[in-house]
Amino acid sequence: MTAAVAGFALHLAYPRPGWDLVGWVALAPILYLAVSAGSVRQAMVEGWVGGGAFFVALLSWLTHTLTAYTALDGPVAVLVLALLSAYLAVYWALAAGATAALGGALGSGAVWLAPAFWVTAELGRTHLLSGFPWGLLGYVPYRRLSLIQGAAWTGVYGVSALLVLVNAAIAYVALARTRGLALLGLGAAGLVLSAASILGHAHLRAPSPSGATLPVALIQGNIDQGVTANPTSARDRLRIYGDLSRRAAPGVRLVVWPEGAVPVDRGEEPAMLASLTRLAATVDRPLLVGTSDAVPAGAPGERSRSPFEASASQPEARYLNTALLVSGSGVSARYDKMHLVPFGEYVPLKRLLLFVDAVATELRDVSPGRTTTVFPLAGAPFGTVICYEVIFPSLFRRFVAEGATFMLNLTNDAWVGDSSGPLQHLAMVPLRAVENRVAVGRAANTGVSALVAPSGAIVEALPLGRRGSLHVEVPLSTGGTFYTRHGDLFAHAMSAVSATALAAIAVPIRVARLRRRGR
Numbered sequence: 001m002t003a004a005v006a007g008f009a010l011h012l013a014y015p016r017p018g019w020d021l022v023g024w025v026a027l028a029p030i031l032y033l034a035v036s037a038g039s040v041r042q043a044m045v046e047g048w049v050g051g052g053a054f055f056v057a058l059l060s061w062l063t064h065t066l067t068a069y070t071a072l073d074g075p076v077a078v079l080v081l082a083l084l085s086a087y088l089a090v091y092w093a094l095a096a097g098a099t100a101a102l103g104g105a106l107g108s109g110a111v112w113l114a115p116a117f118w119v120t121a122e123l124g125r126t127h128l129l130s131g132f133p134w135g136l137l138g139y140v141p142y143r144r145l146s147l148i149q150g151a152a153w154t155g156v157y158g159v160s161a162l163l164v165l166v167n168a169a170i171a172y173v174a175l176a177r178t179r180g181l182a183l184l185g186l187g188a189a190g191l192v193l194s195a196a197s198i199l200g201h202a203h204l205r206a207p208s209p210s211g212a213t214l215p216v217a218l219i220q221g222n223i224d225q226g227v228t229a230n231p232t233s234a235r236d237r238l239r240i241y242g243d244l245s246r247r248a249a250p251g252v253r254l255v256v257w258p259e260g261a262v263p264v265d266r267g268e269e270p271a272m273l274a275s276l277t278r279l280a281a282t283v284d285r286p287l288l289v290g291t292s293d294a295v296p297a298g299a300p301g302e303r304s305r306s307p308f309e310a311s312a313s314q315p316e317a318r319y320l321n322t323a324l325l326v327s328g329s330g331v332s333a334r335y336d337k338m339h340l341v342p343f344g345e346y347v348p349l350k351r352l353l354l355f356v357d358a359v360a361t362e363l364r365d366v367s368p369g370r371t372t373t374v375f376p377l378a379g380a381p382f383g384t385v386i387c388y389e390v391i392f393p394s395l396f397r398r399f400v401a402e403g404a405t406f407m408l409n410l411t412n413d414a415w416v417g418d419s420s421g422p423l424q425h426l427a428m429v430p431l432r433a434v435e436n437r438v439a440v441g442r443a444a445n446t447g448v449s450a451l452v453a454p455s456g457a458i459v460e461a462l463p464l465g466r467r468g469s470l471h472v473e474v475p476l477s478t479g480g481t482f483y484t485r486h487g488d489l490f491a492h493a494m495s496a497v498s499a500t501a502l503a504a505i506a507v508p509i510r511v512a513r514l515r516r517r518g519r
Contacts (some may be wrong), residue, residue: 003046005032007092007219013140014058023140026166032095032174035103035111038475051089056081057133061419069225069415089133091121098502103316105505108175111168112185113501115161119494122160128393130342133391135424137163142146142430145456146208147193148199151434153483154395154490159431161494165189183430204455207255214380214406216442217248220449222467225414234263238272241466242279248469249283254377256443259321259387259410262291268392280329286377288384290410290443292366293322302438318367321345323384323410327518333376335485336369337386339395344388344415374403377381380476385413387411391428393488400436400484407432407440413464422447422464430456435483439475 006029013023030050037043043191059081066077095117102110119135126133126254138159140424141147150158169189176182221240223233241262245255272291281286296319321337340346345366374381383399390396390409399407409429413422426448434456442450450461451472 002029003033003050004053004071007050008057010050010054010435011057011135014135014420015427016420017424018143018427019486020140020143023163024166025138025170026168027164028174030092031099031111031114031164031168031171034114035171035230036097036105037100037110039045040100042096043100043457044093044097048086048093050090050096051092052085055088055135056086057187057418058424059085061416064070064417064419066416068417073199074123080110081452082124082218085280088125089183091125094124094228095121098498099235099277102501102505108172108177110166111171112499113175114168114171115164116494116501118159118164119157119491120498123443123488123491123495126394130183130339131392132342135162135392139424139427140307142427142456145204146197148431148434148456149203149475150196151431152203152483153231154164154436154439154481156431157488157491157494161490162193195518208454208475208477212379212476214254214377216321216441216472216474217245217252217442218449218451218462218470218472219244219248219257219261220446220466220470221466222446222465223414225412226331226335234272237261238275242275244467244469245279245287248471249285252285252471253380255283255285255287256441257287257289258449259290259323259412259444260292261445262289273326276324276326277328277330280326284328287326287409288375288443289324289326289410290386290412291322291324293320293334295320295367319365321366321371322388323370323386325377333373335384335386337366337389339374339392340366340368340371341388372398372402374399378516380405382406382408384408387413390425390432393432393483397436397480397487398433399482400438404438405478407436407438408438409442410444411442411447412445414445416447418465426450426452426458430458433470435481436477437481437484438477441472441474451487464515487499 006026009022010026012019013026030047033046033086034043037046049151062081063077066080067074072080084132095114098117099110099114102113122133122136125131136156138156140163141159147162148159166189169185172185173182177186219241220245221237222242224236243258243402249255276287276289286481296317321333324331325333372383374383381403383404385407386409396407411425412427416422426442429440429442429452433452433454437454439454440452440453447464448461449470451470451474453457454475454477460470462468
């Protein structure tokens with residue numbers, strides 16, 4: 001029960017309601033239970049229960065998507081949420097179990113290795129089974145700018161480690177045998193937190209690598225998801241975005257539309273591309289447009305799907321979630337979304353799990369793109385990630401490493417309605433900005449268009465459910481950061497620490513067992 005309450009409480013640190021200070025204490029009971037558990041198995045159960053409560057609460061908005069846009073009814077949608085949460089909670093269970101395993105050798109001191117175990121678990125959750133790094137602990141303090149600046153070296157995982165360290169210190173107060181040790185542990189964690197804050201303030205005061213800015217218009221159409229799949233709405237949607245763009249274009253150098261703003265496939269409807277080209281010529285500004293595209297199956301450059309992505313049949317065309325840079329002379333560059341949403345844009349193991357077709361009845365099977373694209377814009381080349389891709393640090397940094405001076409995130413969060421989902425999604429963008437010291441412009445159909453500065457500050461935002469545009473001056477940056485150049489070095493180092501610590505207790509235990517057998 002304690003673990004479940006702690007896990008539920010931790011979700012309150014995320015939007016909504018965003019009580020981020022809760023995140024600095026809510027994990028402590030689970031760490032205490034892990035170290036004081038009678039066995040590794042019991043510790044894993046506690047971690048799994050806490051993680052399950054956390055993810056069910058955090059991802060509760062998923063039931064709206066499943067009931068509104070699939071063939072699933074309410075009870076089955078809740079079951080899907082429970083199953084997903086049960087899987088994600090396994091990573092909590094592994095971190096708690098690893099902490100407990102060290103408890104036999106280190107006693108209450110094992111809690112100090114929890115940051116390494118937790119980062120290792122988060123790294124695994126980011127990459128295994130296509131990855132789902134939603135709700136990493138490092139996103140909790142996204143508004144505490146001085147505390148997240150370390151992500152420029154460590155990525156979001158360093159912020160996660162800092163938060164777990166503070167929770168570990170609180171757990172240690174209850175675990176330590178003497179008041180002196182408890183105070184020493186609290187003091188050490190306080191020093192690390194203070195040092196992170198001081199260094200963060202210094203990093204915020206450092207001059208920007210470039211004083212140049214680019215005026216950009218971010219368009220938010222706020223079109224209900226219930227009509228976006230209706231072909232008869234295509235003309236109305238183009239009119240809405242066209243009118244907003246004509247009003248927003250004066251004084252900017254780029255007009256940005258969100259993911260899926262153009263609701264038809266360029267390959268199937270050339271007239272739509274002609275309309276976009278005419279609009280770009282009329283406003284005399286390039287348009288970055290979120291759309292879909294169709295290419296023949298087996299076309300040159302089309303990537304074969306992995307078994308995990310395989311579909312039951314081979315369609316006549318492959319569909320792509322695409323961003324097009326359109327000028328008055330046509331399309332000058334494109335980017336096809338590379339990291340797709342499982343059960344949203346494709347059905348994993350579809351050949352084996354035929355029953356899951358119901359999850360995606362309203363959605364077309366999408367193929368992944370193959371390469372990153374740095375869009376050419378005079379003096380200001382930029383990169384684009386589409387929707388869900390912004391939560392993957394290693395993908396995002398590639399665009400900056402390849403020369404992007406700012407980043408754009410095209411998204412459509414209307415799928416999750418007026419819920420905490422769009423706000424949780426936005427809360428991850430500041431960490432991408434800090435990790436690479438790059439500005440991020442976010443254009444959403446709805447939920448939430450914004451400009452995030454290289455410092456991670458959300459400078460301007462257009463609220464959920466509002467139609468309009470944002471005129472923003474996007475700072476341009478070059479060179480990236482240590483994280484841009486070296487990636488998840490910190491997280492991999494934490495994984496090495498975790499493996500070494502576990503091996504250090506596993507080897508002597510194994511040797512002792514062999515000796516007993518030899519007798």
